[in-house]
Amino acid sequence: MKIAIIGGGAAGFFAAIQCQKVFPEYQVFLFEKTHKPLAKVRVSGGGRCNVTHQCKYVSELIKHYPRGGKRLKSVFSTFGVQDTIQWFNEKGVQLKTESDGRMFPISDDSKSIIDALWKGVKDVGVKVVLGQKVIKILPQKPGFELWANESLGVFDKLILATGGQGKKENYQWLRQLGISIKDPVPSLFTFNIREPKLNALMGIATKGMVKIPGISNVEKGDILITHWGLSGPVILRLSAWLAKELAKKKYHFNVLINWLPEIQQDQIKPLLAQNAHKKLKNNNVFELPNRLWYYLIQNTNIDLDHRWINLSKSSKNKLSNALSQDTYEVKGKTTFKEEFVTCGGVSLDQINLKTMESLVYPGLYFAGELLDIDGVTGGFNFQAAWSTGFIAGSLGERIEDK
Numbered sequence: 001m002k003i004a005i006i007g008g009g010a011a012g013f014f015a016a017i018q019c020q021k022v023f024p025e026y027q028v029f030l031f032e033k034t035h036k037p038l039a040k041v042r043v044s045g046g047g048r049c050n051v052t053h054q055c056k057y058v059s060e061l062i063k064h065y066p067r068g069g070k071r072l073k074s075v076f077s078t079f080g081v082q083d084t085i086q087w088f089n090e091k092g093v094q095l096k097t098e099s100d101g102r103m104f105p106i107s108d109d110s111k112s113i114i115d116a117l118w119k120g121v122k123d124v125g126v127k128v129v130l131g132q133k134v135i136k137i138l139p140q141k142p143g144f145e146l147w148a149n150e151s152l153g154v155f156d157k158l159i160l161a162t163g164g165q166g167k168k169e170n171y172q173w174l175r176q177l178g179i180s181i182k183d184p185v186p187s188l189f190t191f192n193i194r195e196p197k198l199n200a201l202m203g204i205a206t207k208g209m210v211k212i213p214g215i216s217n218v219e220k221g222d223i224l225i226t227h228w229g230l231s232g233p234v235i236l237r238l239s240a241w242l243a244k245e246l247a248k249k250k251y252h253f254n255v256l257i258n259w260l261p262e263i264q265q266d267q268i269k270p271l272l273a274q275n276a277h278k279k280l281k282n283n284n285v286f287e288l289p290n291r292l293w294y295y296l297i298q299n300t301n302i303d304l305d306h307r308w309i310n311l312s313k314s315s316k317n318k319l320s321n322a323l324s325q326d327t328y329e330v331k332g333k334t335t336f337k338e339e340f341v342t343c344g345g346v347s348l349d350q351i352n353l354k355t356m357e358s359l360v361y362p363g364l365y366f367a368g369e370l371l372d373i374d375g376v377t378g379g380f381n382f383q384a385a386w387s388t389g390f391i392a393g394s395l396g397e398r399i400e401d402k
Protein backbone atom coordinates (compact mmCIF):
# COMPACT_ATOMS: atom_id res chain seq x y z
CA MET A 1 0.00 0.00 0.00
CA LYS A 2 1.17 3.52 -0.79
CA ILE A 3 -0.01 6.36 1.41
CA ALA A 4 0.49 10.06 0.64
CA ILE A 5 0.30 12.83 3.18
CA ILE A 6 0.14 16.31 1.71
CA GLY A 7 1.49 19.13 3.86
CA GLY A 8 4.57 19.07 6.08
CA GLY A 9 3.23 21.02 9.04
CA ALA A 10 2.36 19.91 12.55
CA ALA A 11 -0.63 17.81 11.43
CA GLY A 12 1.12 16.28 8.42
CA PHE A 13 4.19 15.19 10.41
CA PHE A 14 2.05 13.76 13.18
CA ALA A 15 -0.13 11.87 10.68
CA ALA A 16 2.91 10.53 8.82
CA ILE A 17 4.63 9.28 11.97
CA GLN A 18 1.49 7.59 13.25
CA CYS A 19 0.71 6.04 9.88
CA GLN A 20 4.15 4.57 9.33
CA LYS A 21 4.24 3.34 12.94
CA VAL A 22 0.86 1.61 12.73
CA PHE A 23 1.51 0.24 9.23
CA PRO A 24 5.25 -0.48 8.99
CA GLU A 25 4.62 -2.54 5.86
CA TYR A 26 3.18 0.47 3.95
CA GLN A 27 5.14 3.05 1.98
CA VAL A 28 4.31 6.42 3.55
CA PHE A 29 5.21 9.60 1.63
CA LEU A 30 4.99 13.12 3.05
CA PHE A 31 4.86 15.84 0.38
CA GLU A 32 5.70 19.41 1.35
CA LYS A 33 5.60 22.26 -1.13
CA THR A 34 8.41 24.30 0.46
CA HIS A 35 11.91 23.38 1.48
CA LYS A 36 11.10 24.49 5.01
CA PRO A 37 8.59 22.13 6.59
CA LEU A 38 7.22 22.88 10.07
CA ALA A 39 7.71 26.59 9.42
CA LYS A 40 4.79 27.56 11.65
CA VAL A 41 6.00 25.36 14.47
CA ARG A 42 9.31 27.20 14.33
CA VAL A 43 7.79 30.68 14.77
CA SER A 44 4.94 29.58 17.01
CA GLY A 45 4.44 30.98 20.48
CA GLY A 46 7.06 33.66 19.83
CA GLY A 47 9.63 30.95 19.00
CA ARG A 48 8.79 28.91 22.11
CA CYS A 49 5.94 26.79 20.61
CA ASN A 50 2.89 26.65 22.79
CA VAL A 51 2.39 22.92 22.20
CA THR A 52 -0.90 22.41 24.04
CA HIS A 53 -2.95 23.62 26.99
CA GLN A 54 -3.27 21.92 30.36
CA CYS A 55 -6.93 20.83 30.28
CA LYS A 56 -7.80 17.82 32.37
CA TYR A 57 -11.16 17.06 30.84
CA VAL A 58 -12.28 16.84 27.24
CA SER A 59 -15.49 18.62 28.25
CA GLU A 60 -13.31 21.58 29.28
CA LEU A 61 -11.01 21.43 26.26
CA ILE A 62 -13.78 21.63 23.64
CA LYS A 63 -14.99 24.94 25.09
CA HIS A 64 -11.94 26.61 23.54
CA TYR A 65 -12.87 25.91 19.93
CA PRO A 66 -15.21 28.43 18.29
CA ARG A 67 -15.20 26.16 15.22
CA GLY A 68 -15.35 22.50 16.13
CA GLY A 69 -16.63 22.78 19.69
CA LYS A 70 -18.68 19.82 20.91
CA ARG A 71 -18.08 17.90 17.70
CA LEU A 72 -14.44 17.49 18.76
CA LYS A 73 -15.40 15.37 21.76
CA SER A 74 -14.58 12.07 20.04
CA VAL A 75 -11.39 13.53 18.51
CA PHE A 76 -9.97 14.58 21.87
CA SER A 77 -11.22 11.44 23.59
CA THR A 78 -9.09 9.44 21.14
CA PHE A 79 -6.03 11.68 21.41
CA GLY A 80 -6.09 14.45 23.99
CA VAL A 81 -3.79 16.67 25.99
CA GLN A 82 -2.34 13.85 28.12
CA ASP A 83 -1.59 11.85 24.97
CA THR A 84 0.25 14.86 23.52
CA ILE A 85 2.31 15.27 26.68
CA GLN A 86 3.16 11.57 26.67
CA TRP A 87 3.92 11.52 22.94
CA PHE A 88 6.49 14.29 23.29
CA ASN A 89 7.87 12.78 26.50
CA GLU A 90 8.52 9.54 24.63
CA LYS A 91 10.43 11.58 22.04
CA GLY A 92 12.53 13.09 24.84
CA VAL A 93 10.72 16.44 25.09
CA GLN A 94 9.42 17.40 28.51
CA LEU A 95 6.65 19.99 28.59
CA LYS A 96 6.07 22.54 31.33
CA THR A 97 2.88 24.34 32.25
CA GLU A 98 2.73 28.10 32.75
CA SER A 99 0.40 29.71 35.28
CA ASP A 100 -2.27 30.35 32.64
CA GLY A 101 -2.28 26.68 31.54
CA ARG A 102 -0.21 27.07 28.35
CA MET A 103 2.32 24.29 27.84
CA PHE A 104 5.76 24.75 26.28
CA PRO A 105 8.85 22.58 25.91
CA ILE A 106 11.08 23.08 28.96
CA SER A 107 13.76 24.36 26.58
CA ASP A 108 11.46 27.30 25.70
CA ASP A 109 12.58 26.65 22.15
CA SER A 110 10.38 25.43 19.30
CA LYS A 111 13.45 23.65 17.90
CA SER A 112 12.91 20.89 20.49
CA ILE A 113 9.51 20.18 18.97
CA ILE A 114 10.82 20.33 15.41
CA ASP A 115 13.70 17.98 16.28
CA ALA A 116 11.25 15.54 17.90
CA LEU A 117 9.02 15.52 14.82
CA TRP A 118 11.98 15.00 12.46
CA LYS A 119 13.29 12.22 14.68
CA GLY A 120 9.79 10.73 14.59
CA VAL A 121 9.63 10.53 10.78
CA LYS A 122 13.20 9.24 10.52
CA ASP A 123 12.76 6.55 13.19
CA VAL A 124 9.78 5.01 11.44
CA GLY A 125 11.04 5.60 7.91
CA VAL A 126 8.57 8.06 6.36
CA LYS A 127 9.74 9.31 2.96
CA VAL A 128 9.71 13.11 3.18
CA VAL A 129 9.61 14.80 -0.23
CA LEU A 130 10.28 18.55 -0.13
CA GLY A 131 9.60 21.16 -2.80
CA GLN A 132 6.58 19.37 -4.28
CA LYS A 133 3.39 21.37 -4.38
CA VAL A 134 0.46 19.10 -5.03
CA ILE A 135 -1.92 20.93 -7.36
CA LYS A 136 -4.35 18.26 -8.42
CA ILE A 137 -5.94 15.11 -7.02
CA LEU A 138 -7.49 12.73 -9.52
CA PRO A 139 -9.65 10.10 -7.83
CA GLN A 140 -9.02 6.67 -9.39
CA LYS A 141 -10.75 3.39 -8.84
CA PRO A 142 -9.08 2.57 -6.51
CA GLY A 143 -6.85 5.29 -5.03
CA PHE A 144 -5.88 8.81 -5.94
CA GLU A 145 -3.42 10.12 -8.51
CA LEU A 146 -1.47 13.15 -7.34
CA TRP A 147 -0.12 15.83 -9.58
CA ALA A 148 2.57 18.43 -8.95
CA ASN A 149 4.45 19.59 -12.08
CA GLU A 150 4.11 16.00 -13.16
CA SER A 151 2.31 12.96 -11.88
CA LEU A 152 3.56 11.84 -8.48
CA GLY A 153 1.86 8.49 -8.90
CA VAL A 154 -1.23 6.75 -7.62
CA PHE A 155 -1.68 6.33 -3.87
CA ASP A 156 -4.07 3.99 -2.14
CA LYS A 157 -4.93 6.47 0.60
CA LEU A 158 -4.44 10.16 1.03
CA ILE A 159 -4.20 12.44 4.06
CA LEU A 160 -4.66 16.14 3.38
CA ALA A 161 -2.93 18.43 5.89
CA THR A 162 -2.24 21.58 3.90
CA GLY A 163 -3.09 24.01 6.71
CA GLY A 164 -5.31 27.09 6.88
CA GLN A 165 -5.48 29.24 3.76
CA GLY A 166 -6.24 32.93 3.92
CA LYS A 167 -7.82 33.09 0.47
CA LYS A 168 -10.95 31.40 -0.80
CA GLU A 169 -9.24 30.69 -4.16
CA ASN A 170 -6.67 28.49 -2.42
CA TYR A 171 -9.38 25.93 -1.69
CA GLN A 172 -10.50 25.76 -5.32
CA TRP A 173 -8.58 22.54 -6.08
CA LEU A 174 -10.50 20.85 -3.25
CA ARG A 175 -13.84 22.41 -4.20
CA GLN A 176 -13.37 20.96 -7.69
CA LEU A 177 -13.41 17.52 -6.10
CA GLY A 178 -16.76 18.29 -4.50
CA ILE A 179 -15.29 18.85 -1.04
CA SER A 180 -17.40 21.32 0.86
CA ILE A 181 -15.46 24.35 2.12
CA LYS A 182 -16.54 27.00 4.63
CA ASP A 183 -15.24 30.34 3.38
CA PRO A 184 -12.09 31.36 5.26
CA VAL A 185 -11.77 34.48 7.40
CA PRO A 186 -8.99 35.32 9.87
CA SER A 187 -9.28 34.52 13.55
CA LEU A 188 -7.16 35.73 16.49
CA PHE A 189 -6.48 39.40 15.81
CA THR A 190 -6.31 42.62 17.77
CA PHE A 191 -8.53 45.70 17.38
CA ASN A 192 -7.30 48.93 15.73
CA ILE A 193 -8.47 52.11 17.46
CA ARG A 194 -7.06 55.44 16.36
CA GLU A 195 -7.31 57.49 19.55
CA PRO A 196 -3.94 59.12 20.26
CA LYS A 197 -4.67 59.61 23.95
CA LEU A 198 -5.66 55.97 24.41
CA ASN A 199 -2.76 54.81 22.22
CA ALA A 200 -0.41 56.78 24.48
CA LEU A 201 -1.33 54.37 27.29
CA MET A 202 0.36 51.50 25.45
CA GLY A 203 1.70 48.78 27.69
CA ILE A 204 -1.05 49.06 30.30
CA ALA A 205 -2.55 45.67 31.14
CA THR A 206 -5.69 45.62 33.24
CA LYS A 207 -8.85 43.64 33.81
CA GLY A 208 -12.01 44.65 32.04
CA MET A 209 -15.31 43.61 30.57
CA VAL A 210 -15.65 44.06 26.84
CA LYS A 211 -18.77 44.04 24.72
CA ILE A 212 -19.43 44.65 21.06
CA PRO A 213 -22.91 46.16 21.10
CA GLY A 214 -25.38 44.35 18.88
CA ILE A 215 -23.03 41.42 18.34
CA SER A 216 -21.59 39.97 21.50
CA ASN A 217 -22.30 39.25 25.09
CA VAL A 218 -19.96 40.62 27.69
CA GLU A 219 -16.51 38.95 27.92
CA LYS A 220 -14.38 39.42 30.98
CA GLY A 221 -10.59 39.19 31.22
CA ASP A 222 -7.23 40.83 30.67
CA ILE A 223 -6.99 43.78 28.29
CA LEU A 224 -3.74 45.11 26.91
CA ILE A 225 -3.62 48.67 25.56
CA THR A 226 -1.27 48.89 22.57
CA HIS A 227 -0.04 51.78 20.46
CA TRP A 228 -2.56 50.79 17.77
CA GLY A 229 -5.59 49.87 19.90
CA LEU A 230 -6.55 46.95 22.09
CA SER A 231 -5.14 43.46 22.51
CA GLY A 232 -4.90 40.90 25.32
CA PRO A 233 -6.69 37.61 25.98
CA VAL A 234 -10.20 39.04 26.13
CA ILE A 235 -9.84 40.84 22.78
CA LEU A 236 -8.32 37.77 21.10
CA ARG A 237 -11.12 35.62 22.47
CA LEU A 238 -13.72 37.97 21.02
CA SER A 239 -11.89 38.04 17.68
CA ALA A 240 -12.07 34.24 17.56
CA TRP A 241 -15.66 33.76 18.66
CA LEU A 242 -16.89 36.59 16.43
CA ALA A 243 -14.51 36.00 13.50
CA LYS A 244 -17.33 35.67 10.98
CA GLU A 245 -19.49 38.51 12.32
CA LEU A 246 -16.57 40.96 12.48
CA ALA A 247 -15.48 40.03 8.95
CA LYS A 248 -19.02 40.82 7.75
CA LYS A 249 -18.70 44.24 9.41
CA LYS A 250 -15.37 44.69 7.59
CA TYR A 251 -13.78 45.17 10.98
CA HIS A 252 -15.63 48.43 11.58
CA PHE A 253 -17.63 48.36 14.82
CA ASN A 254 -17.89 49.89 18.29
CA VAL A 255 -16.45 48.32 21.39
CA LEU A 256 -17.63 49.07 24.90
CA ILE A 257 -15.28 48.64 27.84
CA ASN A 258 -16.10 48.43 31.51
CA TRP A 259 -12.81 49.13 33.26
CA LEU A 260 -14.30 48.05 36.59
CA PRO A 261 -15.44 44.49 36.01
CA GLU A 262 -15.79 43.70 39.71
CA ILE A 263 -17.86 46.73 40.67
CA GLN A 264 -21.58 47.27 40.18
CA GLN A 265 -22.31 50.43 38.23
CA ASP A 266 -24.47 51.88 41.02
CA GLN A 267 -21.51 51.50 43.41
CA ILE A 268 -19.11 53.69 41.41
CA LYS A 269 -20.37 57.06 42.59
CA PRO A 270 -20.75 56.08 46.27
CA LEU A 271 -17.20 54.71 46.26
CA LEU A 272 -15.79 57.92 44.80
CA ALA A 273 -17.88 59.94 47.27
CA GLN A 274 -16.14 58.20 50.19
CA ASN A 275 -13.14 60.44 49.55
CA ALA A 276 -15.12 63.36 48.20
CA HIS A 277 -12.64 65.97 49.46
CA LYS A 278 -9.58 64.37 47.91
CA LYS A 279 -8.22 65.58 44.58
CA LEU A 280 -9.51 63.16 41.97
CA LYS A 281 -6.00 62.20 40.87
CA ASN A 282 -5.46 60.89 44.41
CA ASN A 283 -8.87 59.27 44.64
CA ASN A 284 -8.04 56.14 42.61
CA VAL A 285 -10.25 54.06 44.88
CA PHE A 286 -10.57 51.34 42.19
CA GLU A 287 -6.82 50.82 42.04
CA LEU A 288 -6.73 51.20 38.28
CA PRO A 289 -3.30 51.71 36.74
CA ASN A 290 -2.64 55.40 37.53
CA ARG A 291 -2.06 56.42 33.91
CA LEU A 292 -5.40 54.90 32.94
CA TRP A 293 -7.17 56.58 35.86
CA TYR A 294 -5.76 60.01 34.93
CA TYR A 295 -6.68 59.45 31.28
CA LEU A 296 -10.28 58.56 32.12
CA ILE A 297 -10.66 61.68 34.26
CA GLN A 298 -9.11 63.99 31.69
CA ASN A 299 -10.94 62.37 28.80
CA THR A 300 -14.20 63.46 30.41
CA ASN A 301 -12.83 67.04 30.54
CA ILE A 302 -12.34 67.02 34.29
CA ASP A 303 -9.25 68.53 35.87
CA LEU A 304 -7.12 66.05 37.81
CA ASP A 305 -7.01 68.47 40.76
CA HIS A 306 -10.79 68.72 41.04
CA ARG A 307 -12.56 66.98 43.90
CA TRP A 308 -15.61 64.74 43.68
CA ILE A 309 -17.53 67.04 46.00
CA ASN A 310 -17.16 69.97 43.60
CA LEU A 311 -18.15 68.16 40.43
CA SER A 312 -21.44 68.92 38.71
CA LYS A 313 -24.00 66.13 38.43
CA SER A 314 -23.25 65.87 34.71
CA SER A 315 -19.48 65.54 35.30
CA LYS A 316 -20.09 62.83 37.89
CA ASN A 317 -22.23 60.93 35.41
CA LYS A 318 -19.64 61.34 32.68
CA LEU A 319 -16.84 59.99 34.85
CA SER A 320 -18.96 57.08 36.03
CA ASN A 321 -19.82 56.26 32.41
CA ALA A 322 -16.20 56.56 31.29
CA LEU A 323 -15.32 53.97 33.92
CA SER A 324 -18.06 51.50 33.08
CA GLN A 325 -19.13 52.16 29.49
CA ASP A 326 -16.12 53.55 27.69
CA THR A 327 -16.85 53.33 23.97
CA TYR A 328 -14.42 53.30 21.03
CA GLU A 329 -14.71 52.96 17.30
CA VAL A 330 -12.70 50.04 15.96
CA LYS A 331 -11.47 50.53 12.42
CA GLY A 332 -9.53 47.53 11.24
CA LYS A 333 -7.60 44.70 12.78
CA THR A 334 -3.97 43.78 13.30
CA THR A 335 -2.57 40.28 13.10
CA PHE A 336 -1.58 38.86 16.46
CA LYS A 337 2.01 37.85 15.81
CA GLU A 338 2.16 35.18 18.50
CA GLU A 339 -0.54 33.07 16.87
CA PHE A 340 -3.11 33.53 14.14
CA VAL A 341 -5.33 31.00 12.46
CA THR A 342 -8.00 30.58 9.81
CA CYS A 343 -11.67 30.29 10.66
CA GLY A 344 -13.23 28.12 7.95
CA GLY A 345 -11.90 25.36 5.72
CA VAL A 346 -13.04 21.81 4.97
CA SER A 347 -16.52 21.39 6.42
CA LEU A 348 -16.85 18.86 9.24
CA ASP A 349 -20.27 17.87 7.85
CA GLN A 350 -18.58 15.62 5.29
CA ILE A 351 -16.14 13.97 7.68
CA ASN A 352 -16.33 11.01 10.03
CA LEU A 353 -14.70 12.56 13.09
CA LYS A 354 -13.91 9.15 14.56
CA THR A 355 -11.48 8.48 11.70
CA MET A 356 -11.11 11.89 9.95
CA GLU A 357 -12.13 10.12 6.73
CA SER A 358 -14.16 11.86 4.06
CA LEU A 359 -17.75 10.70 3.82
CA VAL A 360 -17.60 11.51 0.11
CA TYR A 361 -14.29 9.81 -0.81
CA PRO A 362 -13.42 6.70 1.18
CA GLY A 363 -9.65 6.57 1.63
CA LEU A 364 -9.29 10.37 1.81
CA TYR A 365 -8.51 11.76 5.25
CA PHE A 366 -8.07 15.30 6.64
CA ALA A 367 -6.03 16.76 9.47
CA GLY A 368 -5.09 20.11 10.98
CA GLU A 369 -6.03 23.67 10.25
CA LEU A 370 -7.22 22.82 6.75
CA LEU A 371 -10.38 21.70 8.54
CA ASP A 372 -13.07 24.07 9.76
CA ILE A 373 -11.61 23.76 13.26
CA ASP A 374 -9.89 26.53 15.16
CA GLY A 375 -9.29 27.37 18.76
CA VAL A 376 -8.59 30.42 20.82
CA THR A 377 -5.00 31.30 21.60
CA GLY A 378 -3.14 29.17 24.18
CA GLY A 379 -1.98 25.94 22.50
CA PHE A 380 -5.43 24.79 21.37
CA ASN A 381 -4.65 25.03 17.66
CA PHE A 382 -1.65 22.73 17.86
CA GLN A 383 -3.65 20.34 20.03
CA ALA A 384 -6.22 20.10 17.23
CA ALA A 385 -3.41 19.49 14.72
CA TRP A 386 -1.82 16.71 16.85
CA SER A 387 -5.18 15.05 17.56
CA THR A 388 -6.58 15.11 14.03
CA GLY A 389 -3.15 14.20 12.61
CA PHE A 390 -2.88 11.19 14.91
CA ILE A 391 -6.38 9.96 14.06
CA ALA A 392 -6.02 10.54 10.31
CA GLY A 393 -2.67 8.73 10.37
CA SER A 394 -4.33 5.70 11.93
CA LEU A 395 -6.36 5.31 8.70
CA GLY A 396 -9.47 4.18 10.49
CA GLU A 397 -7.74 1.38 12.42
CA ARG A 398 -8.87 1.02 15.99
CA ILE A 399 -5.79 2.39 17.69
CA GLU A 400 -5.96 -0.06 20.61
CA ASP A 401 -5.82 -2.96 18.12
CA LYS A 402 -2.35 -1.96 17.07
Ligand SMILES: Cc1cc2nc3c(=O)[nH]c(=O)nc-3n(C[C@H](O)[C@H](O)[C@H](O)COP(=O)(O)OP(=O)(O)OC[C@H]3O[C@@H](n4cnc5c(N)ncnc54)[C@H](O)[C@@H]3O)c2cc1C
Nearest residue numbers: 007009010011033044045050134163339368369379381382
Ligand atom coordinates in the same frame (compact mmCIF):
# COMPACT_ATOMS: atom_id res chain seq x y z
C1 LIG B 1 2.85 33.05 13.92
C2 LIG B 1 2.03 31.90 14.40
C3 LIG B 1 2.23 31.43 15.70
C4 LIG B 1 1.45 30.37 16.16
N1 LIG B 1 1.66 29.92 17.44
C5 LIG B 1 0.90 28.91 17.91
C6 LIG B 1 1.12 28.38 19.22
O1 LIG B 1 2.07 28.75 19.91
N2 LIG B 1 0.26 27.41 19.66
C7 LIG B 1 -0.76 26.91 18.89
O2 LIG B 1 -1.49 26.04 19.34
N3 LIG B 1 -0.94 27.37 17.64
C8 LIG B 1 -0.15 28.33 17.13
N4 LIG B 1 -0.35 28.78 15.86
C9 LIG B 1 -1.32 28.08 15.02
C10 LIG B 1 -0.67 26.77 14.52
O3 LIG B 1 0.64 27.08 14.07
C11 LIG B 1 -1.46 26.13 13.42
O4 LIG B 1 -2.79 25.93 13.81
C12 LIG B 1 -0.82 24.80 13.04
O5 LIG B 1 0.50 25.02 12.59
C13 LIG B 1 -1.61 24.10 11.95
O6 LIG B 1 -0.87 23.00 11.54
P1 LIG B 1 -1.16 22.34 10.12
O7 LIG B 1 -0.17 21.25 9.97
O8 LIG B 1 -2.59 22.02 9.98
O9 LIG B 1 -0.87 23.50 9.06
P2 LIG B 1 0.47 24.24 8.68
O10 LIG B 1 1.35 24.37 9.85
O11 LIG B 1 0.05 25.48 7.99
O12 LIG B 1 1.18 23.27 7.65
C14 LIG B 1 0.68 23.03 6.36
C15 LIG B 1 1.84 22.65 5.48
O13 LIG B 1 1.34 22.24 4.21
C16 LIG B 1 2.16 22.79 3.19
N5 LIG B 1 1.33 22.83 1.99
C17 LIG B 1 0.25 23.63 1.77
N6 LIG B 1 -0.28 23.37 0.57
C18 LIG B 1 0.45 22.37 0.03
C19 LIG B 1 0.37 21.68 -1.20
N7 LIG B 1 -0.57 21.94 -2.10
N8 LIG B 1 1.29 20.68 -1.46
C20 LIG B 1 2.27 20.40 -0.55
N9 LIG B 1 2.39 21.06 0.63
C21 LIG B 1 1.48 22.02 0.92
C22 LIG B 1 2.56 24.14 3.73
O14 LIG B 1 3.73 24.64 3.11
C23 LIG B 1 2.78 23.82 5.21
O15 LIG B 1 4.10 23.41 5.46
C24 LIG B 1 0.44 29.81 15.35
C25 LIG B 1 0.25 30.29 14.06
C26 LIG B 1 1.05 31.31 13.58
C27 LIG B 1 0.83 31.80 12.17
